[in-house]
Amino acid sequence: MGRDAGFLTMYSGLSAGADIILIPETPFDFEKEVVDVLRKRAKAGYKYHIIATSEGAYPKNESLERDFKTISKESIEKLPKDTFGNPLLAKLNISKIIVDELNMRDDLKEVFHNNGVDFECRSVVLGHTMRAGTPNSFDRILGLRFGLAAMKLVLEGKFGNMVSLQGNKIETIPLSEGVKKKYITNDNDKMELRDLLVKIRYLSKQK
Numbered sequence: 001m002g003r004d005a006g007f008l009t010m011y012s013g014l015s016a017g018a019d020i021i022l023i024p025e026t027p028f029d030f031e032k033e034v035v036d037v038l039r040k041r042a043k044a045g046y047k048y049h050i051i052a053t054s055e056g057a058y059p060k061n062e063s064l065e066r067d068f069k070t071i072s073k074e075s076i077e078k079l080p081k082d083t084f085g086n087p088l089l090a091k092l093n094i095s096k097i098i099v100d101e102l103n104m105r106d107d108l109k110e111v112f113h114n115n116g117v118d119f120e121c122r123s124v125v126l127g128h129t130m131r132a133g134t135p136n137s138f139d140r141i142l143g144l145r146f147g148l149a150a151m152k153l154v155l156e157g158k159f160g161n162m163v164s165l166q167g168n169k170i171e172t173i174p175l176s177e178g179v180k181k182k183y184i185t186n187d188n189d190k191m192e193l194r195d196l197l198v199k200i201r202y203l204s205k206q207k
Contacts, residue, residue: 003056003089005181010190012126013052014197020049021194022094024056025184030067030101035108037198042115053095070100095123145170 006023013021020037022028038049064073071092079087102108102121112119135143142165149163149170162178163170184191 003054003086005183006054006057007182007184009052009054009057010184010194013050014190014193016050016052018050018052019046020051020198022051022053022057022098023184024054024058026186026191027058027060027063029063030059030098031063034098035067035102035105038102039108039111042112042117045115047117051095051098053098055094056089057094068097068101069104071097093123095125099123 004024006021006025009023010021012018019041020034022033028034034051041049059068061073064071076087076092079089079091082088099121109119146163146165149172153159153161153163153172158172160175161172162175164173164178165171
């Protein structure tokens with residue numbers, strides 16, 4: 001999930017302890033931000049690595065031309081389009097492409113082997129798995145609160161609005177505001193936190 005905005009992947013990656021987080025707002029360099037990080041982590045003694053990837057994560061043009069063997073700019077441009085003319089990025093399956101590219105990297109496999117680590121890389125799409133989680137008490141009560149607030153809007157004839165959770169309060173906002181995409185800006189502290197955690201997680205084991 002996350003074709004244009006990466007906040008879902010950012011929050012999921014940070015809370016789950018992902019080692020690399022790729023989001024649409026910041027096109028990535030495959031060599032520097034994926035391969036090099038995995039290489040450094042393997043040398044530092046880490047045996048497992050998690051890459052959290054948004055559906056719309058996209059490599060920089062120079063990285064696409066230099067580092068990728070299974071896709072090209074032309075293959076991305078030929079993707080099917082939705083009714084609005086946007087490419088169906090789900091058809092690209094960027095997480096599988098990253099796995100395929102990593103599995104072709106003999107140099108990376110050698111680094112893992114030299115550090116006593118078996119190299120195995122696979123892609124898991126968590127969309128339905130995450131949405132099908134068992135709700136806790138907060139989730140159940142929140143659903144009831146949303147339903148109550150929405151029914152009040154209907155009874156009051158306040159159409160064109162939606163209910164949302166703001167802090168710990170249920171607030172009403174216009175639908176036009178609710179459908180806006182939540183882009184993560186480069187000066188966001190979550191972006192800084194993501195980059196720092198990448199460094200900390202392999203530097204912490206270095207002697």
